[in-house]
Amino acid sequence: MFARFSKLLALLCSSGFSVGLILTSVVIVESWASMEPAAAIDWFAEFGLPLGFVMVPFGGLAVVFSAVALLSTIPSLRKTGMDWYWTAALVLTAATMVLLPVYFWGANTLFFDGVITSADVPAEIQRWKFWNWVRTILSILASVAILLALLRERRQTA
Numbered sequence: 001m002f003a004r005f006s007k008l009l010a011l012l013c014s015s016g017f018s019v020g021l022i023l024t025s026v027v028i029v030e031s032w033a034s035m036e037p038a039a040a041i042d043w044f045a046e047f048g049l050p051l052g053f054v055m056v057p058f059g060g061l062a063v064v065f066s067a068v069a070l071l072s073t074i075p076s077l078r079k080t081g082m083d084w085y086w087t088a089a090l091v092l093t094a095a096t097m098v099l100l101p102v103y104f105w106g107a108n109t110l111f112f113d114g115v116i117t118s119a120d121v122p123a124e125i126q127r128w129k130f131w132n133w134v135r136t137i138l139s140i141l142a143s144v145a146i147l148l149a150l151l152r153e154r155r156q157t158a
Contacts, residue, residue, distance in 0.1 A: 003072030007150060010065035014093060014143040017058035021136040024051070029129045037121035044111035052108070059097050062142065066090040069149070085149030092142035096135045103131045 028051070032040045070086040107128055110116040116124060 003069065006065045006068040006072065007146070007153075010062060010069050010089065010093075011143065011146045011150060013058050013062035013065055014089070014139060014146055017055065017062050017093075017096070018136065018139040018143050020055050020058060021132065021139050024055070025129065025132050025136055029125065029132060032125050033122070033129070037118035040121055040125065041111055041114055041116065041118075044108075045114065048108060048111060056100070059093065059100075059139070062093045062139075063090070063097055066093050066142070066146065069146075083149065085145045085152065089142045089145040089149065092138050092145060096138045096142070099131060099135050099138075104128075107131075 032043065035043065066086065066089045070083065070090050073080075073083040073086055107124060110120075110124065
C-alpha cells in the first residue's frame with residue numbers, strides 16, 4: 001500500500017514540477033526578457049526566492065518518491081528484472097535537481113545579490129531560459145516514465 005502511494009505521489013510531484021517549470025519558462029522568463037534589466041533584477045530579488053520555495057520542494061519530493069518507488073520494486077527484481085521506467089524516472093528527476101547547484105545556484109545568486117550588471121542581464125536571462133527548458137524537458141520525461149510505469153503495473157495486476 002505504501003509503495004503504491006509513493007508511486008502516485010511521485011507522479012503528482014513530478015507532474016506538478018513539470019507544470020511549474022513550463023509556466024516559469026513560458027510566462028515568467030519571457031516576462032523577464034521583455035523587462036528593462038534593472039526591472040528584471042528587482043523582480044528576481046523580490047519574487048525569485050518565493051518561486052524557488054514553491055518549485056524546489058516539488059522537484060525534491062519527486063526524487064524522493066521516485067526513489068521509494070524504485071526501491072519498492074527490489075523484492076520482485078529476480079522475477080521481473082530491473083524496472084527501467086522507475087530507474088529512468090529517478091535518474092531524470094535527480095538530473096533536474098542536479099542542475100540547481102550546477103547552474104541555477106550561481107545564476108540566481110547573481111540576481112539575488114544584485115551583482116549582475118545591466119549589460120549582462122539579457123545574456124544571463126537567455127542562459128537561464130535555456131537551462132530551465134533543459135530542466136523542463138527532463139521533468140516531463142520523468143513524468144512520462146512514471147506514468148508508463150504505473151500503467152504497466154496496472155495492466156500486470158488486471
